[in-house]
Amino acid sequence: VEALEILLLAFVVAGAIPPVVGVYTFALASIHSWRVAREPVAPLFPRVAIVVPAWNEAAVLGRTLDRLAALEYPRQALRVYVVDDASTDGTPALVHGKAAEHPGLIFYLRRDQGGQGKAHTINHGLGIIRAEDWYEAVLIIDADVILTAESLRRMTRHFASVDVGAVTAYIKEGSRPENYLNRFVAFEYVTAQAAARRAQNMLGAQACLAGGAQLLSRESLDAVGGRIDTSTLAEDTATTFKVQLAGWRVVFDPTAVVWAEEPSDIRGLWKQRLRWGRGNVQITRAFRHVWFRRRYGRLGGIGFAAIWFTTTMMPVFMVLSSIGLVGLFFADRSLSGHAFRLLLGVNVVTYLFITISAISIDPDTGRRTWREAILFPGIISVLFLIYAVDPPLFKGVNLGAGLLTAIVLFAYVWQAGCMLAAGALKALEPVRGVRVVVPPMLYVVGYGPLLAAMTAGAYIKELRRAEMRWEKTEKSGKVGEALQ
């Protein structure tokens, strides 16, 4: 029995690993000024070929191209190649119009046989661009993103370091008008991009060049075979790993801001994150020889692995903590109470530290999304956290012993059960008459649990060896109206 209790306790402690790593990540991000002070940058304007893969993007592409034409960058050193993946809408006409408007700047490339996905489309363009031999660096962007005027020159300045092979920008959620889900995503990007990528700058290893804006030097692209990886659903992450394993440094510039439109409903978000999650599982497998091995440089470091695995294995930690708590409840109720208070204590510190740090890192987004920041774990979990900090607040609440036991058990099950609740919201979203309660219910259940549920969904798809299909995230072109 004792051995079983120790095992169950270990499960609960495992549940505390992600919050501890969260604090570690944000602590690193906090001291990013140290990195900025030491990063050699200088105005450099290499000839940049911008690759824009496009499949039926007529609704969004025009503004993207106009913004590219307005970049603070020497015109002679810039070419934009729209690679049309056999679009059937007005994309070709739109690009030809823009090419006539900006002669020598915008070029139209077309694949007659489309449908293979974004990575293949990019590679078609890269093949032509590399054959032309004009470029010194290549910037790969999504068709819907809006680059701020100074973003490209802020990225290219990092090539002043001879070891920098690639640079990624800060992708910000830019849907206007925005809805509740856009605000959750906006806050998530502060944590997952602005903060996590600063931390990765500090560690000297980046997990992912954001697919929406990734700048690669000619040499680093050559080093990975001149092509984007097509073997996984996370082509940007695979390329990032390969570039670093080839000996190049990859850096994140938080001042190079790129606005993107993200999904406005749970189903759209689920589809996008299932692809990312499956891609991450594939990457974990494909680069299994790299993890925890310092001979692969910073990518093989413990710090980087801690951040990678706590993100990609979040559902596992959540399930373990639930199993541990429920098991202890039946084995030794008093011990389960102590373990839960310990877990809550760690979570409270993490929650407060991360929320404060995220709002400090990007105050503009913090002002827009403070409700979503506070309710990121969901109202139910926040109530548990408040109880952990301030139990006397609940002193007046008189519950019978039976109800109290039920609430305690619910709290234990909720550690993982919140993922099922988040999954249920996705199922309810298209149901007429019910969908109206989905947004408020997401605040109750939490956006964090939704992210974990989508990751769990990715495991299931991957285990079932579901077909690897590139499912495009639908964009309506509502990004940037307020950002001009």
Added chain:
Amino acid sequence: MSDLERPDVTDPVSSQQAELERREDEHQERRRLVRQIVLAVVLAILLAARLTLVGS
């Protein structure tokens, strides 16, 4: 990118401006850290005050 050749074009940013921008970036990062510390201290004081009041 050691062998990068600078194209013969007008620079949108001079070296001095670029250095000023870099310093501004550094200051911004420091300001963030200060903001973070101030917020954390204020929150800690509020929490401590609440717990002390309730405790007494």
